[in-house]
Amino acid sequence: MNFNFHTNHKVLLAAITIGFLTLSLLIAVFPAYRLQENNPALPGAIRLTDVELKGKALYISEGCQACHTQQVRSNVMDQAWGSRPSVPADYANNVRPGVFRNTGSILGSERTGPDLTNIGLRQNNETWHNLHLYNPRSVVEASIMPAYPWLFREVDEVLVGQSEVLLPEGFGPRNGKHVIETTKSRALVAYLKSLKQQELPSYLKVEFDAYDWQSPPVKTQEIEGTLKLNGQKLYSASCEVCHQSNGSGVPNAFPSLKGSPIVNKEDPTELISIVLFGLDRDNEFGAMLAFGPQLSDEKIAAIVSFERSSWNNAAPEVTAEQVRAIRERGMPIDWQK
Structure with missing residues (x-):
């Protein structure tokens, strides 16, 4: 041959x-x-449901990964987006949708928008996501993200079984129609809410011990010779996205903290409880995320103290000991109904 x-x-x-x-x-x-x-999936990691998989496909088809990453790096800049740096096991459940189809490049490299690795914990409020998708400026005034109104429907009348998206004045359709959720919007929101970092097993935690996740502006500020957590920075990282930088909130969606009776109460128990345990009961503004699992007693005390002393609010400062006592006491019984 x-x-x-x-x-x-x-x-x-x-x-x-x-x-x-x-x-x-x-x-x-x-x-x-x-x-x-x-790198098997981390303990507690759950595979995406069918609805969440449809949302993931929509996330990819709409090009969300062009501006948003899903990879927390081991530097201070990424501290706000995740509780820790990403590890390969975080993506173990990122299975292929078919033999000849790729998983989709969701890690991303462009950080035009926030990293979404932990968005399901940082923001699990469906109302916020709906407002943000329909018109990002309705909840983030300076946002440069494009609007996605085609994910929703505009109707003359909201029928039984349809979920209306209550938009602030000036952000709804100009023709006066109502905006309702669709299967597409629900799927995408479900996928975004599913993005949560799992706690690392002890054998993996060691390699991250050297990283200092607290940037100096957030960690401390010098007050009368003592080091104290900066409540304003912590508020900006955790609360501003809903309640806004000036504490004014968003009409029909998130309450204003300016002059709020709850914020200004002499006894801060109710406000601390809301921040610690969230608020799931029916009210005019809907549910609020529980920050107890994410933030320490010291951080919650700093945030609450900032809220009680800003925007013409004038309530006494809150201590970490007060927060700790309420955390140990648990959620009030009447809130569990």
Whole structure:
């Protein structure tokens, strides 16, 4: 048989094919398989439901990954987006939708918008997500994100079983119609709410001990010779997205903190409880996220003290000891109904 590459093109083509397949296996397939085998899903990680998978497909098709990442880096800049740096096991459940279809490049590299790795914990309020998707400026005044009104429907009348998106004045349709949720908007919101970092097992925590996740502006400020948590910075990181930088909230969605009777009560128990345990009972503004699992007693005390002393509010400062006592006492019984 003639093995001369110059005269036998079949042999040349066969050699190229074998070389390509060999390199693909050695460089891509085997390392990826080994990585998948050595990084099982973290304890508590749950595979996406069918609705969440549809939302993920919509997330990719709408190009959300062009501006939003899903990868927290091990530097101070990313501290606000996750409780820790991302690890390979975070993506173990990111399965292929089909044999010949890729998982979709959701990690991203462009940080035009916030990282969404932990958005399900940072913001699990459906009302906020609906407002943000229909018109981002309705909840984030300076947002440069495009609006996605085609994910919703505009109707003349809201029927039984339909969920209306109550928009602040000036952000709804100009024709006076009502905006309602659709299967697309629900799926995308469900996917966004599913993005949550799981707690690392003890054997993985060691490698992150060296990282200082607290940037100096958030960590401390010098007050009369003592170091104290900066409530304003913590408020900006955790609360501003709903209650706004000036504490005015969003009409029909998130209450104003300016002059609020709850914020200005001499006894801060109710306000601390809301921040710690959230608010799921029916009220004109809907549910609020519980920050107790995410924030320490010291941080919650700093945030609450900032709220009680800003925007012409004039209530006494709150201490970490007060927060700790309410945390240990647990959620009030009447709030569990």
